[in-house]
Structures are given as C-alpha cells and as structure tokens.
Amino acid sequence: QHAAKVFNADKTYFVLNGTSSSNKVVLNALLTPGDLVLFDRNNHKSNHHGALLQAGATPVYLETARNPYGFIGGIDAHCFEESYLRERISEVAPQRARDARPFRLAVIQLGTYDGTIYNARQVVDTIGHLCDYILFDSAWVGYEQFIPMMADCSPLLLDLNENDPGILVTQSVHKQQAGFSQTSQIHKKDRHIKGQPRYVPHKRMNT
Template sequence: KFAAKVFNADKTYFVLNGTSAANKVVSNALLTRGDLVLFDRNNHKSNHHGALIQAGATPVYLEASRNPFGFIGGIDDHCFDEHYLRNLIREVAPEKADAPRPFRLAVIQLGTYDGTVYNARQVVDKIGGLCDYILFDSAWVGYEQFIPMMADCSPLLLELNENDPGIFVTQSVHKQQAGFSQTSQIHKKDNHLRGQARFCPHKRLNT
C-alpha cells in the first residue's frame, strides 16, 4: 500500500524474477487467445513471450524508427492514427476492425534501452480510446514521475476517467531504483474502470 501511494498507483505488486516475470504476469492476466494486442516493436522479449506465445493474443505491430547507426528510435507518428490502426486490424481480424475498443491491451516500451522515453499523456490521448488497457514497460526508467520536467512521461500521474484505458506499469526496481537483484514491481491504476466489463480484478494477478 505504501509503494502504491508513493507511485500514485491504485495497487502495487512486488515480483521476483525481474520485470520479465512482471510483464508476463500482466499479459496473462489480461489476454487470451483471440484478443488483439497493440504491440510496440521495441518491446522486451518478455512481452513477446507473455502476450504472443503464452497468452496467444494476435499482435498489431507499431513500427519503430531506426537510424543509420542501428539505434532504435520511437514509434513512427503515423502509427498512432486511428484510421491507420483500424486498417491494420482489417488485415488480421476484420471482424474487430470497427469495434469501439478493438485492443484488449497495448504494450508500450515506455523507456527503451537506447534512451527513448515517451510522453505518456500523448500516448493515452492518441490510442487510449482504442484500448481496454495499456501496459507501459518501464524497466529502464521508473524515476520519471519524481523529476518535474519528466512528469508527462509518467503514466501514473495521469488524471483518468471512465472513458480512458486502465494502466499497468512494470518497473525494474533492481535497475534504476533500490532493490535486490531481479526485484520488480507492477503498478495497477484502473479504479476508474470499476463496474465495467473490461476491469481486471485483483484475483487475476494474485492467484
């Protein structure tokens, strides 16, 4: 409860075996075969394992830029366009292309290994209406909400209402914070979804 209060989450879970395990916990709590997942190409392989292999969800990929030196950049801007995303859905699951919220989950690498950090407010504003939940993999950051100039990068500082997606944030405590080897945490921010069919209850993460 104290960790959740510090990070402005509704609930926080402590996880062993690193954020690789934390990502799989979230993916398997939310996804099942036949679900659509909006998938950042920069995602850590644990998200591939959890969302695509273990849960069996169908991906719609977000393209990422890469410079001539091989450094991976951010998601291309056109990938956040609703019309573009719905056309991609028509290629893999045409029956869901016109659904109000076609994606059960979007998985975004909030901070990449190469140093790209997203503006969480912009991400939620652009794709939040298409997703039940967004998982921000924050393994390489986790400190953004404590630095005023990075406040917009923190999904946990967002003011959310019943029309917004639920938010999960996974953090590698052992990397950028103070923790033992392979300690991680999952922050859940979705009280604004209580009473809706898309809400993910506590027991799905703690069984």
C-alpha cells in the same frame, strides 16, 4: 500499500525474477487467445513470450525507428493515427476493425534501452480510446514521476476518467531504483474503470 501511494497507483505488486516476469504476469492476466494486442516493435522479448506465445493474442504492430547504427528510436508518428490502426486491424481480424475499443491491451516500451521516453499523456490521448488497458513497460525508467520536468512521461500521474484505458506499469527495481535483488514491481491504476466488463480484478493479478 505504501509503494502504491508513493507511485500514485491503486495497487502495487512485488515480483521476483525481474520485469520479464512482471510483464508475463500482466500479459497472462489480461490476454486470451484471439484478443487483439497493440504491440510496440521495440518491446522486450518477455512481452513477445507473454502476449504472443503464452497467451496466444493476435498482434497489431507499431512500427519503430532505428538508425543504421542500431540505435532505438520511437514509434513512427503515423502509427498513432486511428485510421492507420483500423486498417492494420482489418488485415488480421476484419470482424474487429469497426469495434469501438478493439484492443484488449496495448504494450508500449515507455523508455527504450537507448533513452527514448514517451509523453504518456499523448499516448493515452491518441490510442487510449481504442484499448481496454495499456501496459507501459518501464524497465528502463521508473524515476520520471519524481522529476518535475518529466511529469508528462509518467502514466501513473495521469488524471483518468471512465472512458480512459486502465493503466499497468512494470518497473525494474533492480535496474533504475537501486534494488538489492532482481526485483520488479507492477503498478495497477484502474479504479476509474471499476465496475466495467473490461476491469481486471485483484484476484486475477494475484493468482
């Protein structure tokens, strides 16, 4: 409860074996075979394992930038356009292309290994209405909400309403937050959609 209060989450779960395990917990709690998942190409392999191999979800990929030296950049701007995303959906699940909210989950690498960090408000405002939930994999960040100039980068500081997606954030305590063991945490911020069919209850996260 104290961690949730500090990080401005509704609930916080502590997980051993790193954020690879946290990601798999979240992905297996939310996704089932046939669900559409909006998938950042920069995602860590644990997200591939959890969403695509274990849960059996169908991906729609967000293309990303890399330069000739292998440095990882951000998601290409056109990938945030609704018309583009609906075209990609029509290629893999035509029957879902006109759904009001076609994606069960979007998985975004909030901070890349090479330091690209997204404006969380902008991400939610552009694709949030298409998603039940957004998972921000924050293994390489987690400090942004404590730095005033980075406040817009924190999904947990967003003011959300019943039309917004639920927010899940995974963080590597052992990387950026000086943990003493390979510890991770899952922050859940979805009180604003409680009572809706898309809401994920505590029991599903804690079994």
